[in-house]
Amino acid sequence: MRVLVVEDERRMAAALQRGLQAEGFAVDLAHDGEQGLHMARVGDYDVVVLDIMLPRLSGYNVCKQLRAEENWVPILMLSAKDGEYDMADGLDLGADDYLTKPFSYVVLVARLRALLRRDAGRRPAVLSAGDLTLDPARRRVQRGEEPVELTPREFALLEYLMRRHDEVVSKSEILEHVWDTFDTDPNVVEVYVGYLRRKIDAPFGRGALQTVRGAGYRLAGDGG
Amino acid sequence: MRVLVVEDERRMAAALQRGLQAEGFAVDLAHDGEQGLHMARVGDYDVVVLDIMLPRLSGYNVCKQLRAEENWVPILMLSAKDGEYDMADGLDLGADDYLTKPFSYVVLVARLRALLRRDAGRRPAVLSAGDLTLDPARRRVQRGEEPVELTPREFALLEYLMRRHDEVVSKSEILEHVWDTFDTDPNVVEVYVGYLRRKIDAPFGRGALQTVRGAGYRLAGDGG
DNA sequence: CCTCGACCACCAGAACTCTCATGGCGTGGA
DNA sequence: TCCACGCCATGAGAGTTCTGGTGGTCGAGG
Structure with missing residues (x-):
């Protein structure tokens, strides 16, 4: 399974990469929104983990852009620490699930697997x-x-x-x-x-x- | 992997069986010490989960007996709730690891896997x-x-x-x-x-x- | 030598989790 | 009907975990 992680904070990105690789995922990293958007377009990933707070182009806009291009790759959004962006808006833009920081590593993997199991583009259950x-x-x-x-x-x-x-x-x-x-x-x-x-x-x-x-x-x- | 669970409390035994089966183990149950000893002798298990407090023959004695017969199947002991038996004695009798109740299901599985990975008969690390x-x-x-x-x-x-x-x-x-x-x-x-x-x-x-x-x-x- | 910023130590207090003891309530049997 | 027993509800309180704030310490650079 191929995962794209779009996250600017180096430590966080490295931790995600290590953790997900240990679970058997193939992990690519992007460090800003533009790079992330580009890689998501051409990389054929099974799922994208997308931070909201990103340099150059927010995760927010990456998601919006991808959906506008009819790219329905499953997207798991990571919330900002502050309440600047509302996750609900992220969902409205076409994200498939979201996690609010701080989150558990176990929960992240469980959500990723759930996303991979079901049809892309569906909303997370409430x-x-x-x-x-x-x-x-x-x-x-x-x-x-x-x-x-x-x-x-x-x-x-x-x-x-x-x-x-x-x-x-x-x-x-x-x-x-x-x-x-x-x-x-x-x-x-x-x-x-x-x-x-x-x-x-x-x-x-x-x-x-x-x-x-x-x-x-x-x-x-x-x-x- | 074949696991023998020797546990008299029905609920506990059923929970262990369900949980371990969900992890992909083949699980057999014994409900008292004598039955457990017999099954461990003839059943060719990869690991035995052995409660201490058992009717007819204590887990304690089951372990002792098996080792006396030079049966080195890895044994994970479950402690009694009260302090009647000391787990250290269990180790002296040849158990490979022990867990004290109440214990987490995740921890149990991790310990079992650790037991299966290493040579049988070795003491747990201190x-x-x-x-x-x-x-x-x-x-x-x-x-x-x-x-x-x-x-x-x-x-x-x-x-x-x-x-x-x-x-x-x-x-x-x-x-x-x-x-x-x-x-x-x-x-x-x-x-x-x-x-x-x-x-x-x-x-x-x-x-x-x-x-x-x-x-x-x-x-x-x-x-x- | 002094200043400054980053990193760390530690106190205080709040929130959360769990245990224990007591009492209520339902159910089944005399 | 009444009693006895087991199951459940709940208050009280202790232990644990975490957060926020304050102040100390280290190292770099002026």
Whole structure:
């Protein structure tokens, strides 16, 4: 698999190159927007990792230009640290997924693989259950129009429950996937379910996160 | 690769089986010590995952018995939750590595692969630098004979530095490997280096963990 | 020698995660 | 119906991690 990484910061670029090569990707680097655009045009890549903040031509414009030329290579955008550019705009310009810094190396690789698996040009999934929405890339949750602030662990738990909404999910499944650990006190799940309810249900008079006694929990898709 | 999992708790056993199968291992289960011993004898496995607390015959004794019969199949032991058995004894009986519960699924798989890569029957590595020793499996650190208590993050940082002792390790390398993240504030490394110094150097009048200005840090192998 | 900028050490405090203990509630059996 | 038991909810609190700010130190250059 051929990957083009467009990133001006040398250290970041080198780290990405090393990491991705270790995963078996063939990695080319471009250090500014113009070079990146040129290489993306002629290089026949399977996927492009594109920083937004770039000298000469922003990642923003690289993406826009490529799409204008009907080049549908999958693009994974990396957000700026400050909020100058909104990732949502990046998506509107035709990026396929985005990551906000700082991001985990594992997550980056997982997203790249997901991009490579599916048809190019599709939008990243935004999970929903009733009027509850969760955007894994932007790390944002809303109940209706109202944003909800979650800690990392709460977010991971909700994401897992939303991916399996309307199913009954056992505590041991949750521990495996959200905590990645065997033989941990299941009470920690109960505690975090409690935290979530206080944030996504109680303030809205809902009861979407239901207990199924003896079996686990279910996140109701109809909003509870 | 064929794996035998000897574990009596049904849920744990099922989770291990599913997880390892997903990694491409062929997994057989035994639910007590006698069955496990029998299967290990005749089954020609590449590695055995062996719980200590087992009905009928402890993992302890299964291991001892196999080694007495000159069966050198690599064995990864899982510790009891309570401290009834000491893992060090397990190693003395011929286990090749051990994990203490609760453990991460990712760590388990990594250890299994490590076992499969190297010659069977060898002891797990205990890292050392001067009179500083670190046992990754038992999660224990000593300065000379004196045990040192570390938090998980401190331990991970020290482990990485010890694996590369006498080398200069840059902050970005540390962030990548210990924090698994790009573009995080490097100050967090400085803070944790400070914590480590207060635990492994200052109380012993040492200076093993050295700053290399502009380059990173070095853990001196001669004890500083 | 002094200044300046970059890099680093360290304190303080906030946020987050997890453990423990207690009490409520449902379910099944007497 | 009432009780007993197991499952779950929740408050409290401790330990850990991380952020931000401040000040020190080193090296280069005037």
